[in-house]
Amino acid sequence: MRARSARKPTRTATAEVTKPSPMRGEIIAAAAEIIVRKGYGACTMRAVAALVDMKAGSLYYHFKSKDEIVEEILNQGIETLHARVAEAIRNLPIDAPFAGRLSAAVGVHVSSLVGKDQRYMHVYEHLPPVIKRRSRKMRETYAQLWHDLFADGVASGEVDAGIDLQLLVPYFLGGLNRVPEWMRAGGASNDRVAALAITTLLDGIRAGR
Numbered sequence: 001m002r003a004r005s006a007r008k009p010t011r012t013a014t015a016e017v018t019k020p021s022p023m024r025g026e027i028i029a030a031a032a033e034i035i036v037r038k039g040y041g042a043c044t045m046r047a048v049a050a051l052v053d054m055k056a057g058s059l060y061y062h063f064k065s066k067d068e069i070v071e072e073i074l075n076q077g078i079e080t081l082h083a084r085v086a087e088a089i090r091n092l093p094i095d096a097p098f099a100g101r102l103s104a105a106v107g108v109h110v111s112s113l114v115g116k117d118q119r120y121m122h123v124y125e126h127l128p129p130v131i132k133r134r135s136r137k138m139r140e141t142y143a144q145l146w147h148d149l150f151a152d153g154v155a156s157g158e159v160d161a162g163i164d165l166q167l168l169v170p171y172f173l174g175g176l177n178r179v180p181e182w183m184r185a186g187g188a189s190n191d192r193v194a195a196l197a198i199t200t201l202l203d204g205i206r207a208g209r
Helices: 022-038 045-051 066-090 098-114 118-122 129-155 165-177 179-186 190-205
Strands: none
Touching (some): 022 066, 022 118, 045 066, 066 118, 098 165, 098 190, 165 179
16 A cells, blocks of 8 residues: 555535525425425425415515525535535544545435435435536535545545546445435444445555555
8 A cells, every 4th residue: 555645635615504594494494395205296385385384475575486495405405415524524633544534424424314404405306307407516516525535535545546536426425325215224323324335435445455
């Protein structure tokens, strides 16, 4: 294995989460719940208004359309996830090994998918392609966070330099995003899932394997 470089890991930029007003927050939460439980088609302005005990016409004071609500849901989900993962990495010592930084990032990503805010994270999979594309830029920014993490591992000699990170990042995130589907059925804990993901990944990309 190559000796570790003296290069310090890239420090993640602070991802700020824009918090909606209380009423907008209730509307967003209601719409997310409807989409996850009943599908995108069932999420009408009337259905959302009924869930927050509001007249349908009054809903337009807060949002111009259903699609605007959905776009806000997507923004909140990815902003929150980005901020949490970035913070977990940032809170580690500057010289923390790649494995430790990866473990922290994976643990937060997985816990966010199955935690109290999971409805925001799972709305994406229920949306038509045209709506999904609206969050593309933000999702690419989040993917870049992971790309930088793996690039630091390459620079330090802990990750095989021959690995194509442009392929690895979407492959890895795609796998993590499907975790809730089998995690609930198997009864695995967040820590066990994170440990499995990290072990299998590191065995494949570790330098000098």
